[in-house]
Amino acid sequence: MSVTFMSGMVSGRIDAPPSKSYMQRAIVASLLCEGQSVILNPSWCDDSVAALAIAESLGARVARESDRIVIEGGLKPSATTLNCGESGLALRMFSAVAAMTGKSLILTGEGSLRKRPVSMIEKPLATLGASVTTREGFLPIMVEGPLRGGVVEVDGSVSSQFLTGLLFALPLAESDSTIKLLNASSKPYIDMTISLLAGFGIVIENKDYKEFFIKGKQTYRPQTLKVEGDWSGASFFLVMAALSGELTVGNLRCDSLQADRRILDVLRQAGADVKEGEYEVTVRKAALKPFMADLSDCPDLAPPLAILAAACRGKSIFTGTDRLVVKESSRGDNIKTNLEKLGAAVRVESGSIEIEGIGRLWHAATRSFNDHRMAMAMAAASVLSEEGITVDDIKCINKSYPGFTDDFVAAGGEVRGFQISD
Numbered sequence: 001m002s003v004t005f006m007s008g009m010v011s012g013r014i015d016a017p018p019s020k021s022y023m024q025r026a027i028v029a030s031l032l033c034e035g036q037s038v039i040l041n042p043s044w045c046d047d048s049v050a051a052l053a054i055a056e057s058l059g060a061r062v063a064r065e066s067d068r069i070v071i072e073g074g075l076k077p078s079a080t081t082l083n084c085g086e087s088g089l090a091l092r093m094f095s096a097v098a099a100m101t102g103k104s105l106i107l108t109g110e111g112s113l114r115k116r117p118v119s120m121i122e123k124p125l126a127t128l129g130a131s132v133t134t135r136e137g138f139l140p141i142m143v144e145g146p147l148r149g150g151v152v153e154v155d156g157s158v159s160s161q162f163l164t165g166l167l168f169a170l171p172l173a174e175s176d177s178t179i180k181l182l183n184a185s186s187k188p189y190i191d192m193t194i195s196l197l198a199g200f201g202i203v204i205e206n207k208d209y210k211e212f213f214i215k216g217k218q219t220y221r222p223q224t225l226k227v228e229g230d231w232s233g234a235s236f237f238l239v240m241a242a243l244s245g246e247l248t249v250g251n252l253r254c255d256s257l258q259a260d261r262r263i264l265d266v267l268r269q270a271g272a273d274v275k276e277g278e279y280e281v282t283v284r285k286a287a288l289k290p291f292m293a294d295l296s297d298c299p300d301l302a303p304p305l306a307i308l309a310a311a312c313r314g315k316s317i318f319t320g321t322d323r324l325v326v327k328e329s330s331r332g333d334n335i336k337t338n339l340e341k342l343g344a345a346v347r348v349e350s351g352s353i354e355i356e357g358i359g360r361l362w363h364a365a366t367r368s369f370n371d372h373r374m375a376m377a378m379a380a381a382s383v384l385s386e387e388g389i390t391v392d393d394i395k396c397i398n399k400s401y402p403g404f405t406d407d408f409v410a411a412g413g414e415v416r417g418f419q420i421s422d
Contacts, residue, residue: 001393001394001395001417002365002390002391002392002393002417003390003394003415003417004388004390004391004415004417005379005382005388005389005390005415006382006387006388006414006415006416007382007383007388007408007411007412007413007414008244008245008412009244009245009412010237010240010241010244010245010246010383010411010412010413011245011247011411011412012247012248012410012411013247013249013250013280014237014247014248014407014410014411015229015249015250015251016234016249016250016251017045017229017230017233017251017400017401017402017404018041018042018048018228018229018230019228019230019231019232019258020043020045020047020048020089020230020400021089021192021230021232022192022196022227022228022230022258023042023043023048024047024048024051024087024090024093025093025196026039026196026225026227027039027052028051028055028093028094028097029168029196029197029200029202029220030055030060030071030073030223031058031059031073031074032073032097032168032200032220033071033220033221033223034073034074034219034220034222035072035073035222036071036072037070037071037073037222037224037225038068038069038070038071038223038224038225039068039069039070039071039225039227040067040068040225041227041228041251042068042227043227043230045399045400045401045402046086046398046399046400047085047086047089047090047399047400050084050085050086050087050090051087051094052069053083054082054083054090054094055071057077057079057081057082058078058094058098059073059074059075059076059078060073060074061074073222075097075101075172076101077105080104080106081105081106081107082094082098082105082106082107082108083108083109083110084109085109085110085113086110086112087109087113087399088113089161089164091107091113091118091141091161092118092159092161092162092165093161093164093168094107094165095107095121095125095141095143096121096147096162096165096166096168096170097165098143098145099125099130099143099144099145099146099147100146100169100172100173102144102145103145104131104142105142105143105144106140106142107139107140107141107143108139108140108141109139111370112370113139114138114139115138116138117138117158118134118137118138118139118141119134120154120155120158120159120162121134121162122134122137124153124166125143125145125147127150127151127153128147128148128149129146129148129150130144130145130146130147131144147170147173148173148174148175149173149174149175149176149177150175150177151178152179152180153179153181153182154179154180155183156181156182156183156184156185157182157183157185157322157323158323159185159186159323160184160186160187160189163212164189166179167179167190167193167194167197167204167212168197170214170216171197171202171203171214171215171220172216172217172218173216174216174217175216176214176216177214177216178211178212178213178214179211179214180211181209181210181211181212184210185296186297187259187297188257188259188297188298189257189258189259190206191257192257192258195257196225199223199225200221200222200223201218201219201221202218203215228251228252228256228258229253230258230401231252231258231260232258232260232300233376233400233401233404234252234281235260235263235301235305236303236307236377236379236404237249237380237411238263238267238281238283238304239263239267239305239307239308240411241282241283241284242267242272242283242284242285242288242311243285243288243307243311243380243383244285244384245284245285245383245412246282246284246285247282247283247411248280248281248282249280249281249282249283250279250280251280253279254276254277254281259297259298259300260298260301262298262301263301263304263305264281266291266301266305267308269291269292269293270289270290270308270316271286271287271288271289272284272286272288273286288308288311289312289314290312290314290315290316290357291312291316292316292317292319293305293316293318293319294318294319294320295318295320295321296319296320297320299320299323299324299331300373302318302321302324302331302332302335302353303331303335303373303374303376303377304377304380305318306335306339306353306377307380309344309357310339310342310357310361310384311357311359312357312359313357313358313359314356314357315355315356315357316354316357317352317353317354318352318353318354319351321348321351321352321353322350322351330369331371331373331374332353333348334367334371335348336348337367338367338374338381341362341365341366342362342366342381342384342389343358343360343361343362344356344358360384360385360386361381361384361385361389362385363385363386363388363389363390364390365390366378366389366391367392367393368391368392368394370393370396371396372396372398372399372400372401373400375391375393375394375396375397376397376401376404378391379391379394379408382413388414388416
């Protein structure tokens with residue numbers, strides 16, 4: 001179903017959605033507790049719902065309320081197949097957790113997740129004592145543990161998400177473990193994981209992101225915690241404000257460990273007026289200029305920053321973009337496809353993207369590529385087009401931000417052709 005996003009000057013205030021990255025980590029930690037944990041301000045996006053269902057299949061008892069989720073932990077699988085939906089984070093975390101059970105379990109997924117490589121999971125789990133098979137490096141994954149601990153090498157060049165899974169699982173192993181991380185990426189998300197684990201009583205020793213020492217036979221302590229707002233989702237609205245108008249986005253921790261908080265640094269570099277409060281950010285339009293951004297630790301910022309670059313007359317350059325090819329879509333190529341339809345010039349090379357901004361964009365029919373961040377980027381681009389931007393399918397936004405269209409309208413935009421019931 002195609003819809004057209006129309007947005008002139010954004011204004012007012014919205015709240016950022018809960019972070020699905022933080023939410024999924026909280027679900028896993030709560031599952032591994034012997035006792036009851038409470039998650040406040042929960043995320044109800046598709047990825048979070050998939051993670052909750054997996055936790056239940058692995059033995060958790062989950063009570064869902066509108067403003068909280070209560071999880072009674074306990075790793076006692078009641079099913080043999082764990083469906084991760086389209087969540088790469090859920091797949092990589094739960095593959096390690098499932099390997100702790102001593103049961104033979106199958107992890108599968110849907111849509112784009114079935115095309116994303118999982119070969120980096122096989123050797124580390126086997127080294128730690130599990131039996132692991134995949135379909136030539138792709139889903140499904142069959143694992144049978146338990147993990148016994150020990151010394152293992154993990155390749156972090158594609159993602160830190162599997163490392164995160166091991167950091168959750170190995171504290172429960174019988175023996176101590178040392179993870180030797182090669183080619184570390186997304187360090188802020190590693191910090192987020194270790195910080196959350198500390199709240200549940202788990203100690204991880206981080207040796208300069210090269211080695212992680214994990215003492216075995218640790219015990220998870222139940223917690224009550226609040227899911228912080230999502231900087232990834234907020235970034236689209238912050239970019240829109242920098243291009244046209246003024247907007248305050250609440251429910252954001254300005255001391256957050258989330259990698260995509262870096263959007264503020266890039267907006268300032270591009271010339272936007274940015275003001276930080278304790279739990280909110282206000283961005284106001286100002287004269288913009290081309291910028292450079294290293295996305296090594298924050299690849300999810302590529303789609304919103306591509307729209308910012310299109311508005312800055314001159315050449316903006318992104319580096320550290322190698323991992324965009326293994327996201328929900330091949331994001332570098334798809335940014336090029338969409339922006340060139342809209343009138344900007346884009347050059348994609350290995351490890352970099354160059355965008356020649358033109359200030360305004362044409363109206364065109366663009367594609368989401370079933371990628372939630374591409375769909376939201378095209379919506380954000382509508383502030384640069386007098387006739388708006390049409391997107392072929394936006395249902396994929398439910399993966400991370402089901403309230404996006406409501407917030408788009410609340411910020412002063414219009415969505416034509418969108419049906420709530422679809």
